[in-house]
Amino acid sequence: MIRNRWFNKGVLAAVLLVLGAGVPLAAAPVVILKLDDFTCRRPGRRPVFPAAWLPVHEYLTGKNIKYSIGVHCEMFEENHPQTLDWMKEQLAAGRVEFWCHGYRAARNKLADGKLEPGEFERSFEEQKAILEKCRDLSQAALGRPFRAFGPHWSNTTSDTARALAAVPEFRFWLYGPADPAESGGLYSFPRYLALEYKTFIPNLEQFKKQWESRGRNKEAVVLQGHPKSWMWEKGQPRFAEFKKIIEFLESEGCTFSTPSEYCETKVVKP
Numbered sequence: 712m713i714r715n716r717w718f719n720k721g722v723l724a725a726v727l728l729v730l731g732a733g734v735p736l737a738a739a740p741v742v743i744l745k746l747d748d749f750t751c752r753r754p755g756r757r758p759v760f761p762a763a764w765l766p767v768h769e770y771l772t773g774k775n776i777k778y779s780i781g782v783h784c785e786m787f788e789e790n791h792p793q794t795l796d797w798m799k800e801q802l803a804a805g806r807v808e809f810w811c812h813g814y815r816a817a818r819n820k821l822a823d824g825k826l827e828p829g830e831f832e833r834s835f836e837e838q839k840a841i842l843e844k845c846r847d848l849s850q851a852a853l854g855r856p857f858r859a860f861g862p863h864w865s866n867t868t869s870d871t872a873r874a875l876a877a878v879p880e881f882r883f884w885l886y887g888p889a890d891p892a893e894s895g896g897l898y899s900f901p902r903y904l905a906l907e908y909k910t911f912i913p914n915l916e917q918f919k920k921q922w923e924s925r926g927r928n929k930e931a932v933v934l935q936g937h938p939k940s941w942m943w944e945k946g947q948p949r950f951a952e953f954k955k956i957i958e959f960l961e962s963e964g965c966t967f968s969t970p971s972e973y974c975e976t977k978v979v980k981p
Contacts, residue, residue: 739964741931741973743900744771744778745861745885746938749809750816751794752786760793763942770954772806776967781812781861781885787848795852802853808969810859810885811845818864829865831874838874846880859970860897861885869893883970885933898974900933906956911940913952915959927963931973 751761764780771778786794801807818826830841846856860881862871872888872895875881887899903925908917913936926932941949960967968976 740926740929742960742965742967743931743933743970743973744967745781745933745935746778747781747812747935748783748816748937748939749780750783750786751791752789752816760797761939763939766942766950767938777806777969777972778967779808779810779859779969782809783812783816783863784814784845784848785816787852798853808859808971809853809857810861810970811857812861813863813865814841814845831862831865831867831871835870835873838870839877842874842878842881846878856880859883859885883974885970900970903929903932906934906936906953911937913941913949913956915952915955918956919959
């Protein structure tokens with residue numbers, strides 16, 4: 712038996728073919744990294760570049776790994792040229808896909824002290840207006856509208872699908888309804904597992920357990936993570952675990968894609 716830990720499934724499949732050992736192993740899943748909560752907005756203070764993302768970006772692009780970033784679109788309403796220049800640079804290089812992660816980064820309090828309704832728990836008309844605002848803001852700021860959508864802290868309703876269908880720039884739904892009849896005509900990426908064992912906490916050993924039962928046999932998996940929450944601890948143990956997970960996926964023979972790139976080549980044509 713081959714025991715070299717660097718001997719991934721893709722290499723083994725090629726060897727089996729050469730040796731005439733029958734049908735090659737199935738291709739490893741395509742991995743789509745769904746990294747959430749990108750913003751430079753600080754209420755009541757000057758916007759700053761979200762520097763906590765840079766170590767993650769440099770690590771992934773150093774490995775030629777494409778990935779996707781969920782943006783809170785309220786940030787586009789403030790002046791932050793450094794952040795926009797960085798985003799445009801990544802788009803031009805084809806390294807990152809930015810997608811709509813809703814408008815607000817957090818639920819606001821109303822005058823009576825209660826929390827406002829979730830953005831995607833409101834009426835059809837209100838949800839459609841939010842999505843149109845996000846589309847227009849990204850078009851103005853980046854020169855293109857977002858194509859993918861993934862909800863943030865808000866839940867979604869059947870009106871979310873209707874609203875997305877009414878804003879045709881949106882084509883793909885990250886972690887949307889499993890039933891195509893409930894996704895408003897968008898291609899929906901299911902959620903099988905995540906990078907994080909608990910929200911904000913990557914853990915390689917826990918990830919491996921999920922991977923064996925829910926990830927390895929899929930054609931594509933979308934993995935959610937929250938880079939800003941990996942950087943604040945001394946020594947950055949959460950970021951270290953994230954890197955271990957990426958290296959594990961590479962050893963499995965996985966390739967990496969963005970939502971739009973995967974859909975255009977594997978699922979639907981634009």
